[in-house]
Amino acid sequence: MVKAKTEPPAGASTSARSYHHGNLRRALLEAALELAQRHGPERVSVREAARLVGVSPGAPFRHFPNRRALMTALAEEAGERLRIEVRKSIGRGRGSPLQRLRALGRGYLHWAMRHPSHFKIVSARDQIDLDGSMALRNSIGEVRELTEQTLAEAQRQGEVDAVHGVAALALLSRATVYGLARMQHDGHLGQWGVGAGEEAAAMTGTLDLLIALMRRAPVS
Amino acid sequence: MVKAKTEPPAGASTSARSYHHGNLRRALLEAALELAQRHGPERVSVREAARLVGVSPGAPFRHFPNRRALMTALAEEAGERLRIEVRKSIGRGRGSPLQRLRALGRGYLHWAMRHPSHFKIVSARDQIDLDGSMALRNSIGEVRELTEQTLAEAQRQGEVDAVHGVAALALLSRATVYGLARMQHDGHLGQWGVGAGEEAAAMTGTLDLLIALMRRAPVS
DNA sequence: AGTGGATGTGAACGCAGATTACATTTCGTG
DNA sequence: CACGAAATGTAATCTGCGTTCACATCCACT
Numbered sequence: 282m283v284k285a286k287t288e289p290p291a292g293a294s295t296s297a298r299s300y301h302h303g304n305l306r307r308a309l310l311e312a313a314l315e316l317a318q319r320h321g322p323e324r325v326s327v328r329e330a331a332r333l334v335g336v337s338p339g340a341p342f343r344h345f346p347n348r349r350a351l352m353t354a355l356a357e358e359a360g361e362r363l364r365i366e367v368r369k370s371i372g373r374g375r376g377s378p379l380q381r382l383r384a385l386g387r388g389y390l391h392w393a394m395r396h397p398s399h400f401k402i403v404s405a406r407d408q409i410d411l412d413g414s415m416a417l418r419n420s421i422g423e424v425r426e427l428t429e430q431t432l433a434e435a436q437r438q439g440e441v442d443a444v445h446g447v448a449a450l451a452l453l454s455r456a457t458v459y460g461l462a463r464m465q466h467d468g469h470l471g472q473w474g475v476g477a478g479e480e481a482a483a484m485t486g487t488l489d490l491l492i493a494l495m496r497r498a499p500v501s
Numbered sequence: 502m503v504k505a506k507t508e509p510p511a512g513a514s515t516s517a518r519s520y521h522h523g524n525l526r527r528a529l530l531e532a533a534l535e536l537a538q539r540h541g542p543e544r545v546s547v548r549e550a551a552r553l554v555g556v557s558p559g560a561p562f563r564h565f566p567n568r569r570a571l572m573t574a575l576a577e578e579a580g581e582r583l584r585i586e587v588r589k590s591i592g593r594g595r596g597s598p599l600q601r602l603r604a605l606g607r608g609y610l611h612w613a614m615r616h617p618s619h620f621k622i623v624s625a626r627d628q629i630d631l632d633g634s635m636a637l638r639n640s641i642g643e644v645r646e647l648t649e650q651t652l653a654e655a656q657r658q659g660e661v662d663a664v665h666g667v668a669a670l671a672l673l674s675r676a677t678v679y680g681l682a683r684m685q686h687d688g689h690l691g692q693w694g695v696g697a698g699e700e701a702a703a704m705t706g707t708l709d710l711l712i713a714l715m716r717r718a719p720v721s
Numbered sequence: 722a723g724t725g726g727a728t729g730t731g732a733a734c735g736c737a738g739a740t741t742a743c744a745t746t747t748c749g750t751g
Numbered sequence: 752c753a754c755g756a757a758a759t760g761t762a763a764t765c766t767g768c769g770t771t772c773a774c775a776t777c778c779a780c781t
Binding site for chain 4: 522525556557558559560563564
């Protein structure tokens with residue numbers, strides 16, 4: 282059952298392709314990511330990806346029904362990486378639940394800043410088919426679950442008051458972090474008083490501010 | 502050779518079009534908006550707009566150097582409307598500064614929901630040239646100023662503690678509201694536990710939550 | 722060995738953005 | 752008012768794109 286190829290399947294080194302490319306699907310995804318990094322996701326073209334891989338313009342359509350499917354597959358990989366990153370980050374938050382939530386948010390923000398192309402792709406609604414991708418929805422879903430679990434724990438420990446529901450607090454957290462990441466990627470931060478070199482600080486600082494507001498004792 | 506005269510171009514002050522269209526620039530913008538409402542901003546094509554207006558494919562380029570400039574002009578109009586809407590909304594918030602801030606945020610959110618095409622266009626970074634549009638930056642800038650002024654007033658009246666800077670609080674507010682609007686437009690709300698019919702309630706509710714958190718007395 | 726399914730080729734088709742040479746109209750200046 | 756320059760629209764054309772299709776090639780399996 283194992284597809285043992287006679288050719289080395291992985292590879293930065295382009296092996297001698299006779300007719301069939303060893304793993305065209307993979308190669309196309311990498312080429313598309315490369316193009317996304319060069320010119321932005323909206324200017325990824327199937328033809329150019331094919332050219333980059335050294336294959337005819339029609340070949341990609343054996344693996345993806347259309348351009349959108351290619352971009353969606355790319356987004357699925359990005360979403361998976363984001364999910365893993367968030368999972369890892371939450372482990373770094375030692376101590377209280379709110380500290381873990383902070384770590385989660387920082388992980389999200391840092392990932393979005395360090396991998397702008399990937400972040401652009403996951404959030405490029407008009408380029409991908411979110412509704413048709415269970416994988417992508419699952420990645421988002423897990424981030425949500427982690428957020429809610431952490432907030433529930435914070436409430437249980439009295440770090441956050443229980444006046445407001447977990448779902449509402451989670452939505453607020455997510456909206457803030459998502460909004461920050463998108464503001465950066467949309468170039469809005471400069472208009473909001475954030476200098477060129479201080480974007481990371483501003484973003485994490487804003488996250489910290491939200492968490493500080495959450496931490497306070499309930500109004501009585 | 503002579504085109505049909507006296508076509509109804511849906512414009513009141515349009516003179517009889519023989520060769521020169523009365524106000525092609527205006528007409529193109531309206532056609533582009535119409536197309537954006539029909540299929541989304543990313544699928545607006547210059548040619549189709551020209552076709553809709555009844556003009557040759559090259560004509561639009563007399564008024565806009567390229568497609569992006571067309572979309573940017575559209576975004577400038579949308580940004581202006583948003584600016585006006587926010588200005589109006591803030592006047593509706595009677596009472597305390599935080600109530601005015603809430604009104605401001607609600608105005609933003611409602612506008613984004615009621616005019617999804619316009620909102621999509623202002624925030625479609627990859628379709629427009631934000632850096633090259635002073636008008637657009639000014640619209641954003643005014644929203645920011647209103648936000649900061651309101652927050653400063655809230656601090657002066659003791660409604661919000663002065664531990665955190667106005668700029669930080671304003672950025673948090675903006676990130677939250679922008680994040681909410683984008684989540685809705687990107688179809689993420691469903692993944693965050695918001696049912697189909699309750700989007701507006703969830704968005705304004707989240708805004709209210711943020712403001713409730715801000716209102717609390719400072720930690721002492 | 723041979724065959725069928727998977728995979729890649731190459732040539733289309735239609736549409737898009739953009740440019741150019743040319744036609745027509747408008748307008749300012751004498 | 753005349754008239755030429757500037758503005759504006761046309762038609763043809765270039766390039767590139769997504770997508771399809773008939774055909775070629777190769778791999779796995781009997």
